[in-house]
Each structure stands twice: as structure tokens, then as C-alpha cells.
Amino acid sequence: MKILVSDPLSEEGLKILRDSGIPVDVKTGLSEDELCEIIGEYDGLIIRSGTTVTKKILDAARGLRVVGRAGVGVDNVDVPAATEKGILVMNTPAANIISAAEHSCAMILSLCRNIPFAHESLHRGEWKRSKFTGVELNGKTLGIIGVGRVGGEVAKRLRAFNMTMVGYDPFLPKEVADSIGVRLTDLEEVLRISDVMTIHTPLLPETRNMISIPQFKMMKPGALLVNVARGGIVNEDDLYTALKEKVIAGAAFDVWCSEPLCEAEKKLLELDNLVTTPHLGASTVEAQERVAVEIAEQVIRYLKEGSIAGAINAPRGKLDPDTAPFAPLAENLGVFAHQINGNRPINSMEITYCGELADKNTKMLTISALTGILRNVVGSENVNAINAQSIAKGKGIAVTESKREDSPVYSSTIELKIASGKDSYVLRGTVFANIPRLVGLDEYSFEIPMEQDMLYVRYKDAPGVIGAVGKILGDSGINIGQMTVGRDGPAGTAIMVMGIDQAITPELLERVRAASGSPDAKFVDLV
Incomplete structure (x- = not known):
């Protein structure tokens, strides 16, 4: 066995690799072609952000078993290609939590006390104390948008400043928030009552541009906004307008839509009420050591013992030939269930295996379903077969698995039940x-392949509804690939589920609801 390290790694991590007894080569700055020439010799590859692991490299990697990313993001790894070849991709998502939380606190304090602006002024030879009068945190309200691991650590630290803390996190149980002193409420109240707001959500379709002009106008004129999470959660053009026109008092940003900043973003640097850093949330000596040490230990354990931690793409090899085909189904059921439930906390997931599956080892299928549920809660890159259970526990989701020998219509069936309040x-x-x-939902039976994005509508069974919905989609350029209908009886309640080739916008979904006469219409982003 051999390991290649193709990006700079801390000495602590390199020592662990060398002490393992596995030969280690450190070759940084390699081009794609150069990496292709040598990767066939290695069982493990450890990278940071500098190396892009393409399909071409993976195809040349005859004996590669694992790619270890020292850090969180794996957008520089072709994960589907690695999965196709049975190569495990690992990362270290927890190693940066403390550094990101501390940087958030530093940005808040810098903004409140005008530290960067005062520093710059003094270095120009000025002495303008009154110009940089700040505000105290004592007695103020901190709004945490996304009370997850980083947001929770920020809350723990800022309690010492005697702040009142409110939070918005539709997926976090009340008792978890209560335990760290955060009162959960809706996003609008957080925006309206907070003196300081800090963002800690993943970048998802639902969170992109979640803070725009309408949200800025809800905030206090003296409000301060901090983002050390992801670029794109705050609309940058609207941020510029809000700061330029003094809709809010100030902001501090570590993350950007384009990194490095593109020309269009550079106007933000002209503002005198915006504190900026170039994505330094994880840039501490300790965090860099932790990611190096963690990825070194994970890769060694996997190569020597087959032990998996921090996996992005859990291997199908843990599933036998009878259960493997049901893994995509279980995950799709989880995705579908979460998305029709909407942005509400899920209290429990019950999964039942019926028919021939009742005699099989179904643990990985349960984890697949859980992964599907959590995919749009924490971001698909942040949940996998290894960490799904711990994330669910942290979110207060109780998971139970049962088996039943009968499956009247099909030889094997998976039944997934979620409860939300x-x-x-x-x-x-x-x-x-x-x-x-998908062969049933609640009391309705039907059958439709789960191979594409879907539209779900529950409506009063009446002539013309299906045609009206179909016409709206057709007029909007949405092609229907599959369709099925189930109902509880003539003129009762019906469900239509469509497989569609294009995504449905929120505006179009509102038109579907109006045409069907039902508010219960959801777009399911399955693929």
C-alpha cells in the first residue's frame, strides 16, 4: 500500500501517516496529466483545495481505494465518478466548527466596535475617537439564523456577553435550542427584533438569496448582519443597497458568491460599514492541524482496517445483491417525505420492511432513507451513511425499524412514515x-417510477383539475414524463403525482395550487 499527498499538509498529519508504516509520498503542485501518470501506484490520495480530482484521474487510478479531503468541501472531487469506481471519498466536516464559531464572534465584535476602520484610520496618522464610537453587546438581542453546530457554538460564547438569543432553524427541536439558551421563532421575528444577526445555514436552493431587500427592510435601522457561512445566502446586490442607503447599520462578511471576488462584487469593498475577510473561517493553525490529523487517521484506518469515518459516498459493498437495488428507493422515499412535509421539524421516522425484505439485513436501507430525509436539511454534501444517524439524533428525530412478512401486492415493499407534530x-x-x-401515499395507491423530479398535488377530485394543472405546466415549458393518480373514491380526495423534466419555480407552484384549488401542492427535487 502507498499514500500520495498532493497538497500541503501540516507536519502533524504527515507524521501520523509516516508512523503508520504505510509508505507516503508528498508531491504537490502536480498537473492533471502528471497526477494521471503516477496515481496508479497509490491506494490512498490526500488532498486539500489545490488538487482537482477529475474523472480522468480516477480512471487512471487502478488501485486507488480512498480520496481524503482535509477540509469540508469536496467540489474539487468528482464524487459520482469515484463512487462509480468504488473509491471512497472522505472529508473532515467537524474539524472547522470551533474556528468558524470564533471567527463569527470576532467579526461581530469587530463590527460593533469599528475595529478595522479605526485601525486603518490610526495607520493613516489620524486620531478620530468620536468617529468610531461603537455599541455594546450587553443587553442586546442576537439572532442566529441556523442554530446548528457552528451556530450553537456561537450561542455558547455570546451568552457570556449577556445577550438575549433568538434563532430560526425549522429543523431543530425546541428542547435542543432551549438547552443552549436560544428561543426558536420564525425568520421574520428574528429579522425584526435582533440587534445583531449571524448566519449559519448551508447553501441550499431554499436558502439562496434568503436575505434580500424585503428581509433587510424588516430589520432595525441599527441592525448588524454577519455571514461566515456560505456566499449566496445573502443577495450581494441587495446587501450593497442596504448598506449604501443605511437600511441597516453595518455588516461583516467572510464568504462570497465568487471567491476570489469578481469585478461586480468589488463595489462592496467601497462601503465604509462593511467588515470583510477572504473566507478565513477555517483558517487557524488549530483547524488546519485538526483537518490534517483527522484525515490522516481516517485514511489509515480505512486502508488498514476497512473502518469508515467521514465518508461522503458510503460504499454499496455493505449491501448484499438482494438489498442493494432498494437503497436508491429508500433514499428517494426519504427525500420525497421531507419535501412534502416542508420546512417543519421531523420528530420521528418509522420504516417497515415488508415481504422478502423482512428476512434481509436492512440497516443500510434505513440509513439511506434517513440520508434522504436529511439531504435538504443540512445539505447533501454534509450527510452520508456514516453521519446520518448522529445528525438525526442531534435534530431530535427518533428512528425505528420494523419488519412484516406480508406484502400483498409486491414481493417486497418499504413503508416509510414520518411524523411532524x-x-x-x-x-x-x-x-x-x-x-x-412510489406505489402509495397515506391511504392512496398508485404506481410511478422515482427517476426524475416530481410534482405532488392533493386535491378535491373534480373534472378538469388534471387538465388545468397539465395546461399550466405545458404553457410554462414543463414536460411531464410520467403521471399517476390515486383517490379515495369518486368526488372525494385525490392525489396526482407527476414525473417532470424541469424544475418548478415557487411562482409556478402557486399557479398550480390556484388551478387545483388546493394549497397542498409540492415540487419534489428528487435528482
């Missing part, structure tokens, strides 16, 4: 012809 959904699915299929 007083509401619940029960989905049923199966696989035949190697295609995952």
Missing part, C-alpha cells in the same frame, strides 16, 4: 425492473 405521512415503495417506484 400532529401531522404524518406514510409512503410506500418497491423496486421492479431495477427501477425504484
Whole structure:
């Protein structure tokens, strides 16, 4: 066995690799072609952000078993290609939490006390104390948008400043927030009452541009906004307008839509009420050591013992030939269940294996379903078969698995039930012809392949509804690939589910709701 390190790694990490007894080569700055020439010799590859692991490199990697990313983001790794070749991709998502939380606190304090601006003024030879009068945190309200691991660490630290803390996190149980002193509420109240706001959500379709002009206008004139999470959560053009026109008092940003900044973003640097850093949230000696040490230990354990931690693409090899085809179905059921439930906390997930599956080892299928549920909660890059259970526990989701020998219609069926408060959904699915299929929802039975994005509508059964919805989609350029309908009886309640080739915008979804006469219409981003 051999390991290649193709980006700079701290000495602590390199020492762990060398002490393992596995030969280690450190060759940095390699081009794609140069890496292709030598990668066939190695079982493990450790990278940071400098190396891009392309399909071409992976195709040349005859014996490669694992790619270890020292850090969080794996956008420089072709994960689908690695999965196709059975190469495990690992990262170290927890290593940067403390550094990101501390940087958030530093940005808040710098902004409140005008430290960067006062520093610059003094270095120009000026002495303008009154110009840089700041504000105290004592007695102020801190709004945390995304009370996850980083947001929770920020809350713990800023409690010492005697701040009142409110938070918006639709996926976090109240008791978890209560335990760190954060009162959960809706986003609008956080925006309206907070003196300082700090963002800690992943960048998802639902969170992109979640802070724009309408949200800025909800904020106090003296409000301060800090983002050490991801660029794109705040609309940068609207941020410029809000700061330029003094809609809010100031902001501090570490992350950007383009990194390095593009020309269009550089106007933000002209503002005198914006504190900026070039994505330094994880840039501490300790964080860099932790990511190096963690990835070195993870790669060694996997190569020597087959032990998996921090996996982005858990291997299918853990599934036997009978259960493997049901893994995509289980994950799709989880995705579908979460998205029709909307942005509400899920209290429990119950999964039942019926028919022939009842005699199989279904643990990985349960984890697949859980991964699907969490995919749009924490971001698909942040959840996998290894960490899904711990994330679910942190979110207060109780998971139970049961088995039933009977499966009246199909040889094997998966039944997935989620509960959110007083509401619940029960989905049923199966696989035949190697295609995952949704075959029921609550009391309704139907059948449709789960191979593309979907539209779900629950409506009052009446003539013309299906045609009206179809016309709206057609007029909007949305092609319907598959469609099915289930109902509880003539003129009762019906469900239509469509497989569609294009995504549906929120505006178009509102038109579908109006045409169907039902508010219960959801776009399911399955692929």
C-alpha cells in the first residue's frame, strides 16, 4: 500500500501517516496529466483545495481505494465518478466548527466596535475617537439564523456577553435550542427584533438569496448582519443597497458568491460599514492541524482496517445483491417525505420492511432513507451513511425499524412514515425492473417510477383539475414524463403525482395550487 499527498499538509498529519508504516509520498503542485501518470501506484490520495480530482484521474487510478479531503468541501472531487469506481471519498466536516464559531464572534465584535476602520484610520496618522464610537453587546438581542453546530457554538460564547438569543432553524427541536439558551421563532421575528444577526445555514436552493431587500427592510435601522457561512445566502446586490442607503447599520462578511471576488462584487469593498475577510473561517493553525490529523487517521484506518469515518459516498459493498437495488428507493422515499412535509421539524421516522425484505439485513436501507430525509436539511454534501444517524439524533428525530412478512401486492415493499407534530405521512415503495417506484401515499395507491423530479398535488377530485394543472405546466415549458393518480373514491380526495423534466419555480407552484384549488401542492427535487 502507498499514500500520495498532493497538497500541503501540516507536519502533524504527515507524521501520523509516516508512523503508520504505510509508505507516503508528498508531491504537490502536480498537473492533471502528471497526477494521471503516477496515481496508479497509490491506494490512498490526500488532498486539500489545490488538487482537482477529475474523472480522468480516477480512471487512471487502478488501485486507488480512498480520496481524503482535509477540509469540508469536496467540489474539487468528482464524487459520482469515484463512487462509480468504488473509491471512497472522505472529508473532515467537524474539524472547522470551533474556528468558524470564533471567527463569527470576532467579526461581530469587530463590527460593533469599528475595529478595522479605526485601525486603518490610526495607520493613516489620524486620531478620530468620536468617529468610531461603537455599541455594546450587553443587553442586546442576537439572532442566529441556523442554530446548528457552528451556530450553537456561537450561542455558547455570546451568552457570556449577556445577550438575549433568538434563532430560526425549522429543523431543530425546541428542547435542543432551549438547552443552549436560544428561543426558536420564525425568520421574520428574528429579522425584526435582533440587534445583531449571524448566519449559519448551508447553501441550499431554499436558502439562496434568503436575505434580500424585503428581509433587510424588516430589520432595525441599527441592525448588524454577519455571514461566515456560505456566499449566496445573502443577495450581494441587495446587501450593497442596504448598506449604501443605511437600511441597516453595518455588516461583516467572510464568504462570497465568487471567491476570489469578481469585478461586480468589488463595489462592496467601497462601503465604509462593511467588515470583510477572504473566507478565513477555517483558517487557524488549530483547524488546519485538526483537518490534517483527522484525515490522516481516517485514511489509515480505512486502508488498514476497512473502518469508515467521514465518508461522503458510503460504499454499496455493505449491501448484499438482494438489498442493494432498494437503497436508491429508500433514499428517494426519504427525500420525497421531507419535501412534502416542508420546512417543519421531523420528530420521528418509522420504516417497515415488508415481504422478502423482512428476512434481509436492512440497516443500510434505513440509513439511506434517513440520508434522504436529511439531504435538504443540512445539505447533501454534509450527510452520508456514516453521519446520518448522529445528525438525526442531534435534530431530535427518533428512528425505528420494523419488519412484516406480508406484502400483498409486491414481493417486497418499504413503508416509510414520518411524523411532524400532529401531522404524518406514510409512503410506500418497491423496486421492479431495477427501477425504484412510489406505489402509495397515506391511504392512496398508485404506481410511478422515482427517476426524475416530481410534482405532488392533493386535491378535491373534480373534472378538469388534471387538465388545468397539465395546461399550466405545458404553457410554462414543463414536460411531464410520467403521471399517476390515486383517490379515495369518486368526488372525494385525490392525489396526482407527476414525473417532470424541469424544475418548478415557487411562482409556478402557486399557479398550480390556484388551478387545483388546493394549497397542498409540492415540487419534489428528487435528482
